[in-house]
Amino acid sequence: MYSGRSSAKRTIGFFGDSFVTHPRKGNWMGKLADKYDAKIVNVGVSGSSYWNTMIHFKQNFHKFVNLDYIVFAWTDPFRIYHSTGDITPPSAYAHRSKKHKAARQYYEHLIEWDKERLNFQTAAYWLDNEYLSKCKGKIIHLWSFGDTKVEPWSKAELKDISFLYRWRNGTEVRTPLYYVSCRTDPISGWCENNLPWLQNILKFRLNHMGSDGSKKVLQLIEDATTPETLAWRQPSL
Numbered sequence: 001m002y003s004g005r006s007s008a009k010r011t012i013g014f015f016g017d018s019f020v021t022h023p024r025k026g027n028w029m030g031k032l033a034d035k036y037d038a039k040i041v042n043v044g045v046s047g048s049s050y051w052n053t054m055i056h057f058k059q060n061f062h063k064f065v066n067l068d069y070i071v072f073a074w075t076d077p078f079r080i081y082h083s084t085g086d087i088t089p090p091s092a093y094a095h096r097s098k099k100h101k102a103a104r105q106y107y108e109h110l111i112e113w114d115k116e117r118l119n120f121q122t123a124a125y126w127l128d129n130e131y132l133s134k135c136k137g138k139i140i141h142l143w144s145f146g147d148t149k150v151e152p153w154s155k156a157e158l159k160d161i162s163f164l165y166r167w168r169n170g171t172e173v174r175t176p177l178y179y180v181s182c183r184t185d186p187i188s189g190w191c192e193n194n195l196p197w198l199q200n201i202l203k204f205r206l207n208h209m210g211s212d213g214s215k216k217v218l219q220l221i222e223d224a225t226t227p228e229t230l231a232w233r234q235p236s237l
Helices: 028-035 050-059 089-094 098-109 113-130 177-182 186-194 196-202 211-224
Strands: 010-016 038-042 069-074 138-143 171-173
Touching: 010 028, 010 050, 028 038, 028 211, 050 069, 050 113, 089 098, 138 211, 171 211, 177 211, 186 196
Parallel strands: 010 038, 010 069, 069 138, 138 171
Antiparallel strands: none
């Protein structure tokens, strides 16, 4: 795992799911850190829910409030938060524990999809106004998936994808990371999806991105940010 140049004078934290879990010197996370002359002090958690991201950020706010750069990757709102490890809809059916069995029952009999969307919007408003407004650093919001009713999700075009919240604090990139992942590096993507045991050994892709996808994400961030949008600012008190 790459943590940035030893001489870096600033700090950057990545928060979210598996799209921001593995920084390497040659992928977009490492290159972004080097571009900003920043040391990486936090990364995302694979399979995590947005609640995991928000709770972690709140509980460690005294550490993160002074970060120079904060990068979020907001996952889909349908993951279940649990203190022993979050559950995604696919993982609920891939494991046999009592926790995963309960999650399957929840997805099949209890979940209200629009309520889950509203839960995210409410929590995002709270985080945005109560915490992000107090950060002194530069904030970038990425979306892991966005919101779409197209099935399968991988076939959704940008016109089919909406976003559940517009962030007041920070700059947004509204091309989902999953959208980029599905449309770049097709060979390594096939290997990641169909040969998971070999993916774990050879790491065909990291953060669900090959080299082309990593370049695309970095370009999207560069296109969305300008010296003005990333200007130093005084936090709201």
